[in-house]
Amino acid sequence: MSALRPTLDFLLYDWLHAERLDERARFADHSRETFDAVLDTCERIAREKYAPFNRVVDTQEPHFDGEKVILPQATHEAHQAYGESGMLSASQDYEEGGMQLPYTVEAAAGLFFATASVSINSSLLTKGNANLLMVHGTEPQKAVFARNEFAGRFSGTMALSEPQAGSSLSDIATRATPDGTDFESDPLGPRYRLKGNKMWISAGEHELSENIIHLVLAKIPGPDGKLVAGVKGISLFIVPKKLVDTEGQLTGERNDVALAGLNHKLGWRGTTNTLLNFGEGKYPVRGASGGGLDGRGAGAIGYLVGKPGEGLRCMFHMMNEARIGIGLAATALGLAGYYASLDYAKNRPQGRPVGLRPTSRQDTGNDASVVGKDPGQPQVRIIEHADVKRMLLAQKSYCEGALALLLYCARLVDEQHTGTPEAVEEARLLLEVLTPLAKSWPSEFCLEANSLAIQVHGGYGYTRDFPVEQYWRDNRLNMIHEGTHGIQAADLLGRKVVMEGGKGLLLLAQRINATIERAIQQPALAEHANALGQALQKVGAATKAAWATGQATDALANAVPYMQAFGHLVIAWTWLDVLLAVPAASNSPADEGRRRAARYFFHYELPKIGAWLRVVETRDPTCAGMPEEAF
Missing domain, CATH: 2.40.110.20 (Butyryl-CoA Dehydrogenase, subunit A; domain 2)
Known part of the structure; x- marks a missing residue:
């Protein structure tokens, strides 16, 4: 968790400028100092009450004794500590016993708990349940049910x-x-x-x-x-x-x-x-x-x-909130695996550097040098091997990119609640388009990050001696949680990008273009800016082509590849926007890490959207037209 805090601080303050939220009446009592105090408290509770027991709650599963469900004592203590922290009602009004904390800060603070042990679930559904009732419930329902949930009873x-x-x-x-x-x-x-x-x-x-x-x-x-x-x-x-x-x-x-x-x-x-x-x-x-x-x-x-x-309309208030929450959980698990595999790679000696060594005619038939390793040299740590660096960079680019996207969505939630009328409407439209991605992209690619974390550990990663196999198992559920991957894809392509005449998609494209225009002025970022512009054009063209026949069955046959490409576009945009907050002259290891992770994403990941969009543009019938008996 100690590695998480600097990344959060950079994204919250250097990129999103969360401290400026205290200029709004609702958050006027707050400052960066109060925000940091909340983060400090949550980090401490997560370190003391959650992290040490992540394996315990995995191995001591809940069981029913015929009268009640039995959970480990650690779960009870973590639940109590979370309730006493006040985080259940963190974003509620003072009159409700809340802190009037921005959701941006609340979401960031929640990452400490999810990174420490996502399986000790202390808040997600309770908060969402109570928040729904505060919007759609009657005054007695708020008083009896919602407020007692916020209080932890x-x-x-x-x-x-x-x-x-x-x-x-x-x-x-x-x-x-x-x-x-x-x-x-x-x-x-x-x-x-x-x-x-x-x-x-x-x-x-x-x-x-x-x-x-x-x-x-x-x-x-x-x-x-x-x-x-x-x-x-x-x-x-x-x-x-x-x-x-x-x-x-x-x-x-x-x-x-x-x-x-x-x-x-x-x-x-x-x-x-x-x-x-x-x-x-x-x-x-x-x-x-x-x-x-x-x-x-x-x-x-x-x-x-x-x-x-009107039940489903009311329930979507909780479902959309939960989808952002699942995205945060998936991201937290990806980060936990990344930090574990990075630590392992820095400390595990294995193998030797690859280089050229001279050979005899007996070996090769000539005096040429061949690629090989000198067994007389000492072993090196595996982080010195290029392929291990590739796997670590992939994890970093996925997880920190997803984290930035989720915090950006949280910032939009604050904009919805406290912004100007124009900002409120824009935040609504952007969240309509981004929410399916905020849930689905981390649940797919931070899961892939967990798989790479296992790979970095080698055979040890497949054992319970190390935590990365549990992170993968925990994360695998998130592609199903709160609407499966296919449901999110159908929602994105079938509803969100075409709703209200495509207003949300157009607004997102404007935001992306604004980032491109700023980035292209910096020589170090111009290549990324041009690549992002090309990707944006491809996604726009594929969206139109998917709906060219006007038939939903044609468009949605390849909704998941569309969502994967769209998600990669959004993560690339997020990375480029984050880089704009990095001082050009900075040589700090953290800033160099951000540049390298973004470069990895633009060079290794963004080009993949071509294959995904090709089947979308052609409305490829391979999957939808497969006869059942041919399986």
């Missing part, structure tokens, strides 16, 4: 997927029916009874908090008793694990939410992942006011959030 989840539906939310079958004739009179919101099953619910059952607040998507039957087909029939409900009164105090009665099983995962083993049954009758309850449908056993009690049929 309650924790939160998002319950979307179902065993038979997976990512296809239009096919969910969980139903919610009004709880009696007075269902609209409950102070906590219209009260419903939910029945159904939810799958892959992270942190769905544990003993880390007094209560768990599930945000559940379900469908309300129409007048004919049938569920409305498609996403328009989906509504959102607050379903607490334990029932509460209007003051947020536990009533002593358990809601009918039952753990059906724990999923045993490749990675993120320290966080429970659950299958939950709602309304199966294991914990039968009466209505919150003492009544209910058919007395006991009629379903889990849930309170409607927002209006009926």
Whole structure:
């Protein structure tokens, strides 16, 4: 983690100028000193309560004893320390007990925890759950549920997927029916009874908090008793694990939410992942006011959030926030692997330098020199080998590029909340286009960084004697988390780059061109600027070509290669913009490292977009047209 802080400081202050946010009324009480104090505190907690136990929570998986889920004591202590730090409500108003901290700083601070142990999940879903309720909930819902989540008393989840539906939310079958004739009179919101099953619910059952607040998507039957087909029939409900009164105090009665099983995962083993049954009758309850449908056993009690049929619109508030969070988690894991493999490469002696050595006619038939190694020379550290440097540079370019992109997105969130009307609109458009990339690109290429970290370690990397295999396992889930890779690609090409007449894409192109215009004035950056300009033109042309027939099936057949190329374009832009913040005369090792990492990305990675875009431009049918029987 000590290696992370200088990089964060450079990106926050030298590049994004986060300290200038204190010029805005909301952040007027803050300064670089207060921001640094937050970073210091989070770095210390992560170092003391998270990092030493990353392997512990991986090997001591959650288990159910028939009554409750058991987690290592270290998880409880980390969760408590995080709650006491105030970071759960860091960006909330003072009146809400928050710090009114910029999200840019909050996101940066969260990287310390994710780098130390992403598997000890203390905040992501709880924050997102509470933030959603602060926007879409009623005042009683905010007071009883959201504020207790910010205080650390309650924790939160998002319950979307179902065993038979997976990512296809239009096919969910969980139903919610009004709880009696007075269902609209409950102070906590219209009260419903939910029945159904939810799958892959992270942190769905544990003993880390007094209560768990599930945000559940379900469908309300129409007048004919049938569920409305498609996403328009989906509504959102607050379903607490334990029932509460209007003051947020536990009533002593358990809601009918039952753990059906724990999923045993490749990675993120320290966080429970659950299958939950709602309304199966294991914990039968009466209505919150003492009544209910058919007395006991009629379903889990849930309170409607927002209006009926608007559940998915409300849930996207949490989903988009979670997607940036997953991007940060993927980046943190990539960085953790990079730092581990860099340390290993600096200390592991193996092999000797490759050079020319004279040979005899007996060896080659002439007196020429051949490439070889002198076994009489001492071994060198593996960081001296060119291919190891290649793997380290690739990791650095992926992970620090992804980190810059994620912090830029966090800065856009602050712009949305505190900027001028024009800046607010521009931030909205840019986030629409960048959010799928902020989630997907790190989850693919920081995972590749973890694979390279294993390769640097050689055979040792494949063992549990070193942490890099766990980083890879933890990171592999992020291509699935919060919308799979294919879903993000379809969202990017199918919606985000064409929405509102392509306004978001045009604005992003303007931002990229502005960076190119600045960089081309510097001789050392002109080559990169020209390469970025060519890449931008290629992506623009491919976007038009993909939609040339006007048929979504044609355009989206190669959505993932499009997203990979688009992501590489954005990371190259981010690197070039970062280099503009590096003083031209600086010879510091850190600045030279940034120049070299950017150069690697422009020379080794950016040229790859040609192959990806070729299949997009031609609407290549190879994959979409493959007959099932030919497999």
